[in-house]
Structure formats: C-alpha cells, structure tokens
Amino acid sequence: MEQVVLLDEQGRGIGTADKATVHHRDTPLHLAFSCYVFNRSGELLVTRRARSKTTWPGVVTNSCCGHPAPGEPFTAAVTRRLRDELGLPAPAIDLMLPRFRYRAVMGNGVVENELCPVFRTVTDTQPRLEPAEVDEYGWVSWPLFLSLVTGGELAVSPWCGQQVDQLAALGDDPLGWPVADAGELPPAAAG
Structure with a gap:
C-alpha cells in the first residue's frame, strides 16, 4: 500500500498513513508535491485528472x-510520478515553491490538506x-494559462489556482524562474 508522510504544523514528519485512507472530512496535514512540465517553447502541460480519482476527479490541473x-x-x-502518470522523463527537476501549503474542501466534504x-x-x-x-492533456502558453x-475563465484544482498566483510572481518566463533553495523545504523532506 502506498504511504504518505504525516506532518505537524512546522512540516516535521510525525508518522505515516495509507494514501487510500488518508483523504476524508478530517484529512491530516501530509506531504505532497506538484510539478509543472514545460516544453522548450515555454508551453505548460495541463492535465485533466482522471474521473476515478478520490479528490477533484475530472478537474483541470x-x-x-x-x-x-x-x-x-x-x-x-517527482521523477516516479512523471513516469507513472505521464510516461515522461525528467532530465532536471527544479524547486520553485518550497513551502507551498493549502487546504481545500470538496463539495462532498472530502478535504485535501497538504x-x-x-x-x-x-x-x-x-x-x-x-x-x-489522467484523462487528457494539452500544451498551452504560460501567459494564456495564467x-x-x-x-x-478556466476552473482548475484549488492547489493549481493558488500555485499559479505564486508562480506568476516569479516572472513572465517560466523557463527563467529562479530556482529556490532546497534548504527551504519542510523538515520532513530531510528524511
């Protein structure tokens, strides 16, 4: 069974839980990640989550x-999930927002807390x-997506909407965004 890392408010690991059982009306804070894939033209790979997903099924993200x-x-x-979800290689993975955190509640009461x-x-x-x-994908220019x-005009997952606001602050060219310091990652990232 796939496990997730449970966290305290400071981002320190305090245990693990089965991924299949962690998302409910009182989801504990846990460790996750998001990745934005761009091509060399600066277009973003946008996906639609599979309709069978527990959280935000069928939503663009x-x-x-x-x-x-x-x-x-x-x-x-990140490399594992890019390969498993999208069949993509990850020649280099850059950290953009080391401390992004959000909590969102679906219409049925299921919570994401990451x-x-x-x-x-x-x-x-x-x-x-x-x-x-993933149900489908498309490439779109970053300025248009933003x-x-x-x-x-485009409804996206709650985390994506919040991340877009923060990523936009990094500059107009997503290929030129400054890479963040890995020392800013949550303490649980250190193991």
Whole structure:
C-alpha cells in the first residue's frame, strides 16, 4: 500500500498513513508535491485528472501531483510520478515553491490538506497517459494559462489556482524562474 508522510504544523514528519485512507472530512496535514512540465517553447502541460480519482476527479490541473513515500527524496518522487502518470522523463527537476501549503474542501466534504512544494521540469517528449491518473492533456502558453486561470475563465484544482498566483510572481518566463533553495523545504523532506 502506498504511504504518505504525516506532518505537524512546522512540516516535521510525525508518522505515516495509507494514501487510500488518508483523504476524508478530517484529512491530516501530509506531504505532497506538484510539478509543472514545460516544453522548450515555454508551453505548460495541463492535465485533466482522471474521473476515478478520490479528490477533484475530472478537474483541470497542473501537469503532475503526488506524494513522496516515507524517506523518498522529492526529486525521486517527482521523477516516479512523471513516469507513472505521464510516461515522461525528467532530465532536471527544479524547486520553485518550497513551502507551498493549502487546504481545500470538496463539495462532498472530502478535504485535501497538504504541504506541497512545487517543482518545474522541461521536456519536449509527448506524454503517454496512464488512464487511472489522467484523462487528457494539452500544451498551452504560460501567459494564456495564467490569464485564463486568474481571469476565472478556466476552473482548475484549488492547489493549481493558488500555485499559479505564486508562480506568476516569479516572472513572465517560466523557463527563467529562479530556482529556490532546497534548504527551504519542510523538515520532513530531510528524511
């Protein structure tokens, strides 16, 4: 069974839980990540979550999300999920937002409660979707995606909407965003 790392308010690991049972009306804070995949033209790979997902099924979101296993470095977790969900290589994984955190409640009461560092990778490889994870994808220019999300014309997952606001503050060119210091990651990232 896939495990997630449970956290205290300071981002320190306090235990583990089965991923399949952790999301409910009182979801504990746990460690996750998001990854934004760009091609060399600066287009973002946008995905639609599979309709079979427990949280936010069928919703448009960033490229890839997941949870590092206990003791698994973030770069290994991001690489694993990019391969498993999208069939993509990750030649380099850059840390963008080391302390992103959010809590969101679905209409049915299920809660997401994550400390979720945000990463970027660049590849020109076309994805091969895992249907249990992703229903569809498309490449879109970052300025257009930013405009659609911030203007309310494109509904996205709650984490993606909040991340887009913070990523936009890094500059207009997603390929030129400054890489964050890994020392700013939550303490649980150190193992």
